[in-house]
Amino acid sequence: MKTRIFALCIAAVLGFGSAAFADDFASAWSPSLKSEARLISGGAGAGGTLLAGIQIHLAPNTLTYWRNPGEAGVPPIVNFEGSQNLKSAQVLYPAPNLLSEGGVMAYGYMDAVIFPVVVTPMDAAQPVTLHYRIDYATCEKICVPAIAEGVLVLQKPVLQNRGGSHDADIRIALARVPQSAVLNSGAALDIVTVSPAAQASKPQFDITVAAPDDADLFAEGPEGVYVTVKKTAARAFVVTFDDTPAQMQKASLK
Secondary structure, eight states: OEEEEOOOOOBOSSSBOOOOOOOTTBOOOEEOSSEEEEEEEEEEOGGGOEEEEEEEEEOTTOEEEEEEEESSOOOOEEEOTTOBSEEEEEEOOOOOEEEEETTEEEEEEESEEEEEEEEEESSTTSOEEEEEEEEEEEESSSEEEEEEEEEEEEOHHHHTTOOOTTHHHHHHHHHTSOOOOOTTOOOSSEEEEEEEOTTOSSOEEEEEEESOTTOOEEEEOSTTEEEEEEEEETTEEEEEEEEOOHHHHHOOOO
16 A cells, blocks of 8 residues: 655646747647647656656646545546657656645646656667557536647657756656655654554554654555545544445546
8 A cells, every 4th residue: 555645827828828939849739628748858867767757737726636636536548658768657646736626626737837758768778759648527516527638759868867858857857756655764754653543444544653743645446446545633644445436437528
């Protein structure tokens, strides 16, 4: 089980869109009704990997979801089918915010977000042609499905650790991705205890943390497992694991 602690643009007539400027380190924007998204490239990562990012801009008062959307919503779905010289692409998710969506608590982002992508080439001496598609939801008063897709060549200068104009932004987002930590390590933000809840009908755990009183806890599980978190005291939470609700399993943004 992974646990997360974190306390943490303009609408056009026919869709959301930015002015088009040539950018060798970004794909074209894919506009939707309440958002726009594109693929951006950065510099070299560890172990011969490359850094890229899926950048999403949201209209005012609009949210999109973390990989565990909370009590409602649909997580983003990303694929890189059709890419060339690609061994693997790992999408990472910065720690979300706790957002109220019509009285339902959601985990997600407002305004903008970058999902870092760690790209491993088949041949590190050659560029990677990265095709991406992301299906995601944007919600204000109602939720609107969005699809963004495009292609970006991660050029040889990037392979040589010369990040483009987006490298710093990708690294800022990467620094906000939760990392694995040792239980009760003594850190300022820390999981102190994890114990099975008594007489629970589903897998459920009582968790205490070292954190400010107003800190939030975010939890996620394996694919197909739905996780809910309830705060019971200033630094205490109950985390429940369940099958993904049928309506979420059937949800499609296509």
